[in-house]
Amino acid sequence: MGRNSWCFKEGINKGTWSLTEDKLLTAFVTTYGEGKWTTVPYKAGLKRSGKSCRLRWLNYLRPNVKRGNFSEAEDDLIIRLHKLLGNRWSLIAGRLPGRTDNEIKNYWNTTLRKKAGFLRQIHLPSSIQRHPAANRVLPSSSSSSPLQATNDTTLIRAKAIRCTELAFPLLLPPCSANKLGIPTKQSAEESTVKVAANEMVESSKGGFVEGKELFQEQFQLEENMALNYGSFDDDTMAAFCDQPVVEFDGLMDFESWMLNDEDVDDLPDADLIQSLACLFDTGGQF
């Protein structure tokens, strides 16, 4: 099925690109533009496959490709988007200007997977069932559906389930350890707090609320910042408007966020959006 054009041909170079090859490819694409990758090697005088040229351009040579370390804000955004979208690296990359899907994928596999593991320590009692929508089988491109949880990336939408006991990583300002048995901020990264849904706990906004309300508060706070297009700081819980911020206040904003962005070329289809709607639906009761 049309794979011949990408396949190995006699005398083709493989492996790391040389400076000369980079210059040839950059000069060609800068002059003639992207596209028609199968003809690029011939026209540019490169002994590479078109596929290799495309990859090299997109992941390395293209202008505005951001190199170097990921910021804390980028880490958080990737983790939250991965929780939402799964291994759809191109979609995730679409939300991080200058980052490529390959780079994000590598970064996830080498670094963020562990970090995300901690953030995913939301404790679910065995009796809790996921919302039926989360198990729905999607048509066609379901193999890359954001709902498809990989072995280690179980999609958990806390608002879509009913809990009797709640747990979350401590991202809130430190509460009194004596009152709640909550560790201090310093040890928060290794711990998960368990609070009964009906247990009265101190809210970050002041006063006491039930555990489930605090969890909802925490969840919404995180979700808003993750889906806002600004960076944020877990220590202060303050969003920084260093990039255009899109308010996230539910599915409709999520849809518009995804659909109105010209940089996103792989848009969710109607079923996907419907499924996301189900995930954001509390199912009537928390």
Next chain:
DNA sequence: AAGAGAGTCAACCGCGCAGGT
């Protein structure tokens, strides 16, 4: 100093989709 093991990341590979013939 050197060898082993772990971590990182550029690049490759196979698959599948959309559109054209």
Next chain:
DNA sequence: AACCTGCGCGGTTGACTCTCT
């Protein structure tokens, strides 16, 4: 309907670097 072309995607590989002993 069947096949071809062009392309994009996600998983995997392997060379290189870093860290530990």
